[in-house]
Amino acid sequence: MKLRAVINRTSLAARIVVVVVGLDLLLIALLVTLGVFVARTELLAAFDTSLQSKALSIRALVRYDEDGSSDLIFDSSGLPPSADPAHPDVFAVYLKGNLLAESPGWNGLPSETRYSDDQFARFHEQGAPFRGLILREVEILDREEDASAPVAKITVVYASSLLEVRRRVVRVGVYLSGAGLILLLPMSWLTIWAVRRSLNPLHDLASRASQITVQTWAFDVPASAPVTPELTPLTQALQTLVARLHDSFASQRQFTSDLAHELKTSVAIIKSSAQVLLQNPRSAEEYHTGVEGLVTDCERLENLVERMLRLARAEQRGEEGARERIGTADLLATCEAAIGRLAVLAAAKQVQLSLEGRPRIELRADSEDLELVWVNLLDNAVRHSAPNSIVHLRLSDADRGNVSVIVEDSGEGISEDEIPHVFDRFHRGTEGRVTTSPRFGLGLAICKAIIEGYGGTIHLTSRPGRGTTVRADFSTEVILSSVVGDFPTSRS
Amino acid sequence: MRVLVVEDEQRLAENIERGLREGAGYAVDRSADGEEALFMAGSIEYDLIILDLMLPKRSGVEVVKKLRAQGKVTPILILTARDERESVVSLLNAGADDYVTKPFDLGELLARAKAVIRRGKGQSAPVLSVEDLQVDTAKRSVHRNGREISLTPMEYRVLEYLAHRQGIVVPQTELLEHLYDYNWEKFSNVIEVYISGLRRKVDDPFPTRLIHTLRGHGYVLRPDEVKKRK
Numbered sequence: 001m002k003l004r005a006v007i008n009r010t011s012l013a014a015r016i017v018v019v020v021v022g023l024d025l026l027l028i029a030l031l032v033t034l035g036v037f038v039a040r041t042e043l044l045a046a047f048d049t050s051l052q053s054k055a056l057s058i059r060a061l062v063r064y065d066e067d068g069s070s071d072l073i074f075d076s077s078g079l080p081p082s083a084d085p086a087h088p089d090v091f092a093v094y095l096k097g098n099l100l101a102e103s104p105g106w107n108g109l110p111s112e113t114r115y116s117d118d119q120f121a122r123f124h125e126q127g128a129p130f131r132g133l134i135l136r137e138v139e140i141l142d143r144e145e146d147a148s149a150p151v152a153k154i155t156v157v158y159a160s161s162l163l164e165v166r167r168r169v170v171r172v173g174v175y176l177s178g179a180g181l182i183l184l185l186p187m188s189w190l191t192i193w194a195v196r197r198s199l200n201p202l203h204d205l206a207s208r209a210s211q212i213t214v215q216t217w218a219f220d221v222p223a224s225a226p227v228t229p230e231l232t233p234l235t236q237a238l239q240t241l242v243a244r245l246h247d248s249f250a251s252q253r254q255f256t257s258d259l260a261h262e263l264k265t266s267v268a269i270i271k272s273s274a275q276v277l278l279q280n281p282r283s284a285e286e287y288h289t290g291v292e293g294l295v296t297d298c299e300r301l302e303n304l305v306e307r308m309l310r311l312a313r314a315e316q317r318g319e320e321g322a323r324e325r326i327g328t329a330d331l332l333a334t335c336e337a338a339i340g341r342l343a344v345l346a347a348a349k350q351v352q353l354s355l356e357g358r359p360r361i362e363l364r365a366d367s368e369d370l371e372l373v374w375v376n377l378l379d380n381a382v383r384h385s386a387p388n389s390i391v392h393l394r395l396s397d398a399d400r401g402n403v404s405v406i407v408e409d410s411g412e413g414i415s416e417d418e419i420p421h422v423f424d425r426f427h428r429g430t431e432g433r434v435t436t437s438p439r440f441g442l443g444l445a446i447c448k449a450i451i452e453g454y455g456g457t458i459h460l461t462s463r464p465g466r467g468t469t470v471r472a473d474f475s476t477e478v479i480l481s482s483v484v485g486d487f488p489t490s491r492s
Numbered sequence: 493m494r495v496l497v498v499e500d501e502q503r504l505a506e507n508i509e510r511g512l513r514e515g516a517g518y519a520v521d522r523s524a525d526g527e528e529a530l531f532m533a534g535s536i537e538y539d540l541i542i543l544d545l546m547l548p549k550r551s552g553v554e555v556v557k558k559l560r561a562q563g564k565v566t567p568i569l570i571l572t573a574r575d576e577r578e579s580v581v582s583l584l585n586a587g588a589d590d591y592v593t594k595p596f597d598l599g600e601l602l603a604r605a606k607a608v609i610r611r612g613k614g615q616s617a618p619v620l621s622v623e624d625l626q627v628d629t630a631k632r633s634v635h636r637n638g639r640e641i642s643l644t645p646m647e648y649r650v651l652e653y654l655a656h657r658q659g660i661v662v663p664q665t666e667l668l669e670h671l672y673d674y675n676w677e678k679f680s681n682v683i684e685v686y687i688s689g690l691r692r693k694v695d696d697p698f699p700t701r702l703i704h705t706l707r708g709h710g711y712v713l714r715p716d717e718v719k720k721r722k
Contacts, residue, residue: 257574261546264573265501268595272507275598279515297503428548 013195020191021184028180032173039172043165048120051133054080055158058091059135062100062154063142072140072152074101087128087161094155109157121159129166132159201228209238217246258426259308262440266301273297307442311425314369314449329367331403332358335393338374342382350387353378357395361403364478365454373450376443377407377470384411384468403474410467414460422460423448447472454478493609493653494519494536494670498529498555499544499571508542508601515602517632517645517652519673526550533559533566537669540609542601543588544571545579553586560587567612569605571596606630613656620655622702623715625694627655634694641693646671650686651694654703654713663710687711 057080065071072095082088092108093100105126113123121132135156143151201224208222219242225235277290339353346353363370374393381391394406414422421427428441444460451458451472462468495518499505502524509520521536523529527549533541541559545552556568570583570591580591589608592601606629610616620627626635632648634641643651649671654662664683687703695701700716 261573264594265504268573269501269503269507271595272504272511272598276507276510276514279511279598293503300503 013192013199016195017188017192020195021188024184024187024191028177028184032176032180035176036169036173040165040169043168047131047160047162047165048133050083051131051158051160054089054160055091055133055135055156058093058156058158059138059154060141062093062095062140062152072100072154076101079103082160084128084161084164087126087130087163089158089160090125090130090132091156091158094157095152100154121157123159125159126161129162130159131162132157201225201231205231205235205238212242214249217242217249255425262304262426263301266297266304270294270297270301304440307440307446310372311442311446311449314446314453317453326364326366328362329365329370331361331363331370331395331405334367334370335374335395335405337371338378339393341371341375342378345379346382346391349382349385351382351385352388352390353382354390354392355395356392359395359397359403361395361397361479363403363454363474369450369454373447373472374405374407376447380443381407381409381411381468381470384413385409386411402476403479405472406469407471408467408469413464413466413468414462415464419460419462423458493517493539493649494521494673495540495542495605496521496523496529496532496536496538497542498523498526498547498552499542500524500547501544504544507598511598511602512605515598516606517649518605519649519671521673524548526552526555529555530558533564534562537666538566539612539670540605541566541568542571542605543568545574545583553583556583556586556588565612567608569601569608603630610656615656620652620658622655622658622713623700624698625655625702627652636694636698643693644689647686647690647693650683651690651713654711658713661706661710661712666710 057078061075061078062072063075065073074093080089088103088105090103090106092102092106107125109121109132110123110125113121115121119134119136121134123130123132133156135158137153137155139151139153201222204222205225208220212219219239221235221239225231273290273294277287277294282290335355339355342353378391378393385391389410392406392408394408395403396406397403423444424441425445426441427445447470448458454474455478456472456474458470458472460468460470493516495512497505497508497512497520499508499522505522505524509522512518512520518539521532521538523532524547526547529541529543529547530550532538533555543552543555547555550558552570552572556570559566559568567589568587570588571594572579572583572591573594583591589611590604592604606618610618610629618628618630620629624637628634629652632652634643634648634651650667653667653670667683687705691703695703702713702715704712704714704716706712
């Protein structure tokens with residue numbers, strides 16, 4: 001048993017033990033009090049009985065004189081023995097107010113005597129407490145032959161020392177307290193043992209929890225935890241925490257691994273391009289074409305690194321909420337700029353771009369960031385649209401205080417099981433990388449990070465064959481000013 | 493030799509194809525997804541499949557398992573960007589023959605490709621010998637009786653294939669399948685032209701014949717049992 005653990009005030013075990021032992025002590029004190037009270041009552045009752053019988057025997061010692069006169073005498077030969085030789089009993093017999101007989105040391109009842117029930121008296125005599133019984137005007141037991149003569153009546157006072165009773169009561173108290181304290185020791189020990197034992201499930205849980213590392217995420221809940229109702233919330237909280245940490249760690253690891261894969265692939269392209277070029281002697285023209293290809297390959301790598309940095313910055317902003325150095329962006333202007341940048345691709349794919357709704361809204365955001373988001377969304381929409389279809393970019397502040405930007409196409413759509421992954425980093429969809437321009441699967445992840453970094457939300461809904469809608473919403477805290485202008489509502 | 497390159501990164505696939513064509517004289521077909529790769533490998537007897545792991549539609553590991561389950565013995569060389577021991581072990585256990593991690597060295601890729609092909613044909617030395625004829629697959633040079641013989645690229649490819657399969661009768665259709673990829677027009681009489689060219693350079697100046705024609709069956713490279721009639 002570690003004493004330190006028991007003494008430590010903040011320890012749960014110590015607190016429980018202290019409370020239980022304290023209650024034990026209180027209980028012992030109550031029991032002792034009750035025991036003493038009962039013992040005192042019982043002893044006093046016995047004392048009174050003995051007083052009664054002694055007073056009666058004194059009464060019996062008063063008799064008529066044998067010479068035939070009607071005088072009363074006191075026969076002191078049959079006195080009852082004193083209970084306490086150190087403080088002998090005292091008595092007195094009165095006949096019609098005159099003292100008939102008295103014990104040695106009788107000084108009459110002191111003035112401070114307390115009476116109860118009109119027959120008991122308490123006083124101090126010889127430095128000890130005395131309790132006396134007064135038999136008032138009782139007939140004497142001795143009878144004259146002439147039965148018609150009136151029987152003489154006497155008053156008997158008999159008192160004994162209470163010291164012996166007191167001593168016994170004290171002894172009972174001492175015995176009871178001693179027994180209680182002796183019992184308290186094993187009880188305390190038992191309490192400490194039981195408390196520590198009942199805390200075992202907590203220790204088990206803690207030791208299992210401490211076994212969780214980034215290598216082994218398994219959190220086996222010890223068998224004792226589920227059957228301990230007090231531990232259920234803690235166990236559940238731990239399980240949830242571990243699962244969440246594991247997920248976030250796994251996704252981070254997946255991301256790092258994907259990133260490494262992309263970087264290695266990009267480097268592999270550059271290296272193999274250069275080595276193919278060096279494989280055989282070539283004409284100046286061939287070298288020229290080859291080096292041009294190498295530059296394109298480098299641009300691919302540069303593109304990847306740039307996108308990664310943008311993603312990292314946007315995510316960092318989301319985490320830190322570092323908004324102080326951000327300027328203001330005119331939402332409509334960023335949308336118009338994005339449409340302008342997509343014009344060539346849209347024309348090549350024969351897709352019409354339409355900007356609808358033009359509230360003048362200023363946001364606390366970087367305009368380049370917002371433009372990038374709209375460009376990414378429009379780019380995806382255009383790429384997945386059939387010729388002669390329309391891609392809509394809608395701005396709306398109809399919902400007061402909220403601004404939303406919606407990009408809607410009527411293209412091929414996204415299958416239901418793919419939708420939850422579209423915002424994942426390096427998610428490419430089913431088309432894979434078989435396109436002319438390098439597509440890393442970072443576009444939507446960047447959009448999400450940027451929008452969320454500015455405190456907004458982004459959602460995607462899609463129906464295969466019918467089209468896809470992406471909606472970005474900004475809350476009031478990002479919006480600096482909002483003026484609804486009377487502009488035409490459609491343009492193509 | 494005919495190789496299937498399965499890689500969804502277009503630029504990388506182009507570079508590997510070019511490296512194999514120019515550096516080893518192989519015929520090369522390309523595929524950009526796992527599904528198509530399985531179909532191509534199932535319908536054509538390739539001498540080697542170079543397979544990327546991260547593929548659309550079907551992963552590289554799936555392709556390996558599926559091919560081996562179909563009983564295909566074509567050697568498979570894996571291209572991987574992940575060098576974690578586990579994935580490499582599971583790949584080799586799944587039936588891959590060797591692997592190269594990205595970014596790889598083109599020279600190493602070619603050397604491994606050649607080695608895997610050789611082993612697949614039951615040859616382990618890089619120099620294939622039939623009597624006094626030696627075909628050096630690393631240097632792509634041919635010697636007979638210590639003298640270097642200069643061949644056209646196509647003649648070399650025919651001779652190299654026959655040397656890999658020495659002692660075995662190779663039908664003309666097999667030669668066609670292994671020496672040309674999808675980009676070439678196939679005419680059977682072209683093979684006969686290369687064979688006669690090879691005979692003139694490899695057999696005619698020497699006392700024994702190594703290239704034999706079994707009419708209706710095909711060609712075989714082996715020592716002559718009968719002395720050449722003068």
